[in-house]
Amino acid sequence: MFRRxxxxxxxxxxxxxxxxxxxxxxxxxxxxxxxxxGRTLIGLTVVAGLAGSLxxxxxxxxxxxxxxxxQQSEASEGR
Numbered sequence: 001m002f003r004r005x006x007x008x009x010x011x012x013x014x015x016x017x018x019x020x021x022x023x024x025x026x027x028x029x030x031x032x033x034x035x036x037x038g039r040t041l042i043g044l045t046v047v048a049g050l051a052g053s054l055x056x057x058x059x060x061x062x063x064x065x066x067x068x069x070x071q072q073s074e075a076s077e078g079r
Contacts, residue, residue, distance in 0.1 A: 031039075
């Protein structure tokens with residue numbers, strides 16, 4: 001490969017780390033009301049889904065000793 005003949009001064013390398021561009025980035029587009037409402041609705045839907053899964057999942061995760069015993073006794077009474 002080709003080798004550089006001139007040495008790179010250390011000050012140039014150190015200055016490159018703190019280089020700041022003079023080009024300003026474009027301004028951020030402001031959100032309109034429908035966009036804000038849409039994002040809010042999506043967030044509420046996600047939160048409601050998590051809360052619903054928690055409400056329906058907790059009874060299913062119980063030990064089942066009292067619930068299973070009650071169902072067995074009802075079935076044996078019907079016979």
